Amino acid sequence: MTVDLRKDFVTYAKSLNKASEDPNIRTAIGRAVTSYRETVAETLERFPHTPALALEVQEIKRQSIANLDQLLEQAMASVERNKGKAFYAKDHETALELALSIIGTGKTVVKGKSMLGEELHLREYLEEKGNEVWETDLGEFILQLRKERPMHILSPSIHVPREQVAEVFSKFFGKEVPPDIAEEVKVVREFMREKYFTADVGISGANVVAADTGAMVIIENEGNVRLATGAPPVHIVMVGIEKLVPTFQDAMKVAEVTWRYAQYGVPGYVNIVSGPSKTGDIEKVTTYGAHGPKEFYVIFVDNGRSDMAKDEKFSQALHCLRCGGCMYECPVFQVTAGHFGHIYMGGIGTIWTAFVSGGMEKAAPLIHSCLRCGRCVERCPMSIEVPAMVGELRKRVIYGE
Template identity: 50%
Template sequence: MEASKEFNAYKRTIYKALKDKFLKTALERAVKAFRQNRDAALAAFPEVVEKRERLQEIKDKVIDNLEDYVGKAREALEKNHAHTYFAEDAERANEILKGIIGTGKMIVKAKSITSEELEFNKVMTAYGNTVYETDLGEFIVQLLDEKPMHILAPAVHVPRERVAKIFSEVAGREMPTDPKKLAMFAREFLRDKYFNADVGFSGANFITADTGTMFLVENEGNIRFVTNAPEIHVAVIGVEKLMPTLSDAMLGLEVLMRYAGYLTTSYVSMISGPAKTGDIEKVVVYGAHGPKELHVIFLDNGRMKAATDPVYRDMLRCLRCGACMYECPIYPLVSGHWGYRYMGGIGVAWTALVSGGLEKAAPLAYSCALCGRCKEICPAGIDSSKLIERLRKDLKKEGLVPEFIREMAEMVLEHGTPYPKEG
């Protein structure tokens, strides 16, 4: 019964989203732009198609040996004078974060879907801190008090008219709908926050086991400020982001950028430890110009268990390039409404195994047409249809199947047809 109630509530949300004209306009623009950009990036760097196969092998090696790689990366980071932690779940990660950050602090934050698993903003605000999202999309979503609707483009669902409206409220004056002017407002508003903040918070796209180097890929330049201006930099990184070596991460970087639709991004930050100098008599002093402290929390939260499953393990290859969502026949119709913290087809598996659990994943599991195009365009070759088919088996085992599915299955078993007889 519970499963059906959840499903019906979800169905109402989806049907409401289908009627949302703003959402439709915004997503159509986004899908069109993404396809053009991605096609151009792949045409300019055709060798990336081969590189993605090598990347899949590397990713699989890491998934098979997650524990080892966490150990190696921690060792490397500690050697670099960073502090490292391992959090088995979101709750533990939040305890660690509270310990590092404390209360009454100002935090500037880079975009991180992993932080959504922790409900970082909510938890840190409740603990007496102030959090500023600095990625423009996340900043908009935070002001609107909504949830991110795409992993790369969190405000993909918000057309410029709505951005102007919310910025006008914050500015206390009428803002034009010109994207350039809106971006400049966010720039001015956030500028002093970086330098007054006590803590910069980020995720990472990759982290290497050999040198403990995290890669942060961006265009806006906000991550540079977030990870460089405050005295303390804290990063929460899902264990699946590990790469064996620096050169493996470079390969991953190339594949990620091109499949996300960029010839290159404006910035890639590589951070391996706190800032230091030895310029005065070779005495090492930490916090030369950048942060004095670097704290890296490796987050499990279901990933280690997923890694041991022959089907689910593939979801850990995800680079979060977002290509699958743009190419999905379903996602562009409803955006992140089809999702919990992770979205779209791949998000269904991440919801079930990492952030949300089977109950939250249950209503989402029947929105995929199982068409398999995501597998064709995924740089990591993830077959989300297979993940979802597997999940449906688990939902059946746990008694989380919505009523209409149960009825249909019973029709087949009893009458040899899924369709109710007429009359």
Template identity: 70%
Template structure:
């Protein structure tokens, strides 16, 4: 039963505390300024991206009406590529599949993944006796702080460099100056051996092309390439909504994603379609060359199929996870990821209600949203969060408009 008044009061207290935190204010002000400058620069240099975003919206809408068929096509392609494909109906089933592949006592390197946060992946694998390191710099910071991500793309967006230096100095047991280059170098040195000693690499995916079974991982740090290429086993956990029909569709979606994530072009676009292989001796294909010998792709439903059939709310599944909406949100820009549950901001209330958390956890989030529309203006998919937020409120109040 939703106790909206109590839940709103609790959330309000949390948000006020976050908004009054000088470290959060400092870090967010820097991040928002940088994001706006960078995304405007990227779109000015490549103005065709705006029209391409409209095309991708139509591609994604068509995909949402056909997710089951696209999954079956992708699974067949992955199996033909000597990988293994799975469909998990919910988070528990996904964790069970992962556990059966991983076992216990393993060293795991993980690439940043919102689906991993959605199902509690790291905590689950650690409870099973495994050692898991987050390889994304922001996720690594949050892992050391025993905290959750505070932004879709920049998990430690609320932590200024001065606080990072204190955290790293304590963890590495040596003085790390409050200089970003020095902080990055310290993590690089620590993480380097982990990639090559790891038994398992785990990632999400930005996009999956159904026709070829190819997964796309867009990144800049290089951790994604190492974590998915060095260990002998690569596990992908990806939401069904990431499916698009063709490889060409995937390239278009990738370009729009990285531009609205503030980059003219990313350092890396990893396209992975199966385990490593070679045919250099007598043209006989042998699997397990320099990269992984095993390639597992777990597609997660967890409410996505039902949401794709919901005419009122299915638009939420168009989200590319570029993070642009959060930088424009008046509430998020003051409070970071404290405005959210697993998924953040206004769009996060819809995802919380139907995918990751349930209606009770979504209720207070829906009423924090100002419905100002700034997120929709920035969104490459033009997702109408204000409309869906109002519809969610109407459900919460027995279909009476607020």
């Protein structure tokens, strides 16, 4: 069967054109790009060991991706040893079904920001199954209310100015919320607090996972992940298998490089979670669910990642730390934000779209809108050769694969 993509190209071109005329995108991305470049330059000066550490992390990632099967087995065993439950989901459907089997229906779920969650349409799925699901990250929460998709992996609501936030908040909270950022943050804080402590389940992703210890490292600034993963009685981690590294020490290196290129000297919070909450304070009898969750689950999601790992032309795309730096440097992204993307965005996003989130049909128009200018490679702490991969995907589009 031949798929006619010409209309998709037209629709896509129109969405790019529309985005390029959006004054909100222009103002917000303009500000974000300037601030990103300034802050990264300043933090790299403050922590000059970072580029060398990034090279070390490149090697850690290379070896990890080459040994994924083994790391996965080890990590799952570690989680079980820590009295958590570990699962492996080969594909999208299995991942969702596993989550559902833990959560069930009629529950309240608080969720941290996760690109994997976007990839799986996790919130929508759980809602459909009769659950109340709250995005606790402020940007994601705004998008949840606006029924929109993220426009940046780290700053999902980058395109929404305070006036529009006030508008959607006033409507949702049923009271006048002024277009004042501090006030906007405050109303969400009050609303979300109640949710954290009444929720049945907290869901998070992880930035990196140490196979030797089963430690999940989650970087954040708002403190929402701390609460969402600490307050409810159940914590589920859903994480892509590409986040696995051999040791705890490796994980720390990966984490530091990730946040540094995500423009933080040091993030507000680094959560390290490796099992359910426990205490032995009374008679040295270990009891689970002390202050934190009593149950701890990890779902390792493949969904095309191991195919990518086995393809020598693309395995390097799994090294992506999701720092978001490349997007700020991408001339197409600067003009169109997340419209240059399907779920995953920017040049690297086209590769992820092809393999894990949409396939070649969805990826083809994106692939052809990349300039192959190569500035993303300059920025990328992992030096991922996106232009070469885009070239290879174009070849596969032309000749079939």
